[in-house]
Amino acid sequence: MTSGDSKASAVVPSGAGMLDSFHAAFEQGDMQRAGQLLESLHPSEIADALEAIPWDQRPALWEEVDTALKGEVLLQLRDEARQQLIENTGKNELLIALQSLEMDELADLDASLPISVVDAMVRAMDDQSRERYEAVRDWPDDTAGGLMDVDAAVVRSDVTMRSVIRYLRQLRAREKQLPEHLDSLVVVDRDNTYLGMLMLSDLVSLDPETAVSDIMQTEIRPIPVETSSERVMRLFEDQDLISAPVVDASGKLLGRITVDDVMDVMRGVAEHEVMRRAGLSQGTDIFAPVLPSAMRRALWLGVNLVNAFIAAWVIGLFEDSIDKVVALAIFMPVVASMGGVAGTQTLTLVARGLALEQVRSNNAGRLLMREIASGLLNGVFWAVVVAIVAILWTGDMQLGLVFGAALVINLLTGAMAGTLVPLALQRIGIDPALAGGVVLIAATDVVGFVSFLGLATLFVV
């Protein structure tokens, strides 16, 4: 698929063929053709393509991108790549590029923009736009206020649907376009208090003489402006919303959140979930320059090194025993690693339960019992296996029994730490997904080595 023929592209998903052609042209060093191919892609695909090429070659290709598309592309890029390309765009070009964005999108981007550009951008706005922009900007990105659009199409409840349609036609004629993703209008009373939603599908299919108040859907609960973006995401997921009204503490309408912004949150959360378990930040660029990216990873390695040295110190306490029975050194990593694996399974389940608010103070105790029971079952089963292996390997019955007993102890430790560590971290306000793994492994390593080497010191050596 190399032509731009729209008939042929009708059944090709997402310009996948186009992307392949782009990479082929890029690989052959044909920048001009690569640039042309880029033009035919969607801004999000351009962002993907830019992130997939080496850091130092991006600015050259960035120059080939149409200025009118650059605003959307910047919005789709991850933090590191976005910062890089903003630094490679002139101030005037940036200002033109940003004109195509909505106010909530500008507010998402403005932390990355040079102050002088933000100033110029705000100065160039008309009063209404500036007001909208400032209304969104004042709320943190991760709240309903940061996600909302303030261009919500609003109607009053005491008018007929015919007047609503007349109003929409006037609005359209005046502004040339309606707000994006308009599936419904927000209904308010005289005081701008939220009352309900008027679905466009009702507007086009029901009797035009009906009053808005008779048709509007009142079961859509408005979202308080300070609600966290993760909770907004869950509301949209759970209730299959396309758009939802945002209100202040007194129920007055402030704006509207649309599902496309919520999908961006979902994507971010999903990536964040996976990345933070490896101590990486979500904005990490796979082709970022080596030195800064190595330095960012160094911190996580350092944290884990402290962990590893704590375990080493514990082993060192039993130096004499290892000196006498060297087989202890052979089997001790098995006990430690099995506890870590079992604990990670529990931790993953409990962290999910906490995020979904399914694990609560009133059922945490029951959950702990369940995990301990499960750890005990697996502990006994695998203890028998490792004891038999160790006895066959070394011929030392005593050592096999100690090995098995230590494994039971460490799988129980994994179950307990996997349950209690995320609960404790959440209580003191630390992200269980980021720090949970480190604390858990510290616990299972220490208990694993102490139980195995300690029991061996008592019964084997």
Added chain:
Amino acid sequence: MTSGDSKASAVVPSGAGMLDSFHAAFEQGDMQRAGQLLESLHPSEIADALEAIPWDQRPALWEEVDTALKGEVLLQLRDEARQQLIENTGKNELLIALQSLEMDELADLDASLPISVVDAMVRAMDDQSRERYEAVRDWPDDTAGGLMDVDAAVVRSDVTMRSVIRYLRQLRAREKQLPEHLDSLVVVDRDNTYLGMLMLSDLVSLDPETAVSDIMQTEIRPIPVETSSERVMRLFEDQDLISAPVVDASGKLLGRITVDDVMDVMRGVAEHEVMRRAGLSQGTDIFAPVLPSAMRRALWLGVNLVNAFIAAWVIGLFEDSIDKVVALAIFMPVVASMGGVAGTQTLTLVARGLALEQVRSNNAGRLLMREIASGLLNGVFWAVVVAIVAILWTGDMQLGLVFGAALVINLLTGAMAGTLVPLALQRIGIDPALAGGVVLIAATDVVGFVSFLGLATLFVV
């Protein structure tokens, strides 16, 4: 927030207070009140609440749920909980509960339903419904075909918008409702070939005498029916779609995918990503009975035990060296674990890049070089740190140097394995996120122990 007062609930997000009251009533054993509180929740919240209570107490509460809501609740439950509650519902009640679902939802659910219920359900359908149901059911759940609704509201391109509105009013009068999440209508020609989308917002705001063909948006590319659900998800995310048409190979319209189904895919993918890294399946129920849940986890522990014994065997090869210098046993886990941590960071980045198709055959080599450079930088830095620690600890210069050298080797191994393992697994069709971690840790453990103990055997012992 304990009353059902709708004024008061206006600013409470998602019945969070209601859920708390439910758990309080449940904890006090007041099943009747718990049941009443459940009634006031959204089906997805009922599902969350059911999953958050112990397995054996769910059936009693399930009986309190209104039959009309049970279909939606079943749809929202995770696999294990869903199966449990279907088994606790009478056949006739199931049939009534399922009536509220859409055809694509029924098709999602039918693998969990008893055959006799599916048969009865299909027999009770009218011809049109049966046809729609079978059209969706024949496609796998993880394709565009499995996600689509076949009730797409369709119009022809050669009519005016006034006739479209007249048609929608007739349809509404006849069917009592329009398809859910209707933000647009699909425009086709006489042969049912997809032409474009007519946005409802255009329908209500532009001149009613205009022809559909002049207004319809043609830039929305239709999705081929066999497209994978993950790619559908990315299309919706990237292009901010609310709904999109699904077509066969010849471009004929088959149905419509709406964003709410795509959000379910996103949620599933996000959960799956995190869960499979711990060897858990996405449907895992946090309160499932202990024995089966312990058995499911046993497999993953077994896989890791094989890994651990391979490492133990490698250590065993150097038994004599450890016997002579017991400090080797103290430091060897540090080398192994640091390689594992560094490798996991690379693996996480590369697996994300593969999923987003940013890592391709033409840039994999460059990526490997980058990761090796980053591993080398961190290796040298941390090698100096561990060498100093080991020299201060043991007073053995030789041992410190060997320790540092082994750490460099193992961080490089982590970088290489973290890049090559997911690439290789993807090539042979194995999910890198599930198997990648196991293979990686096997590599960094073996190389970690061999390099440290091997170098020590040559230079220290």
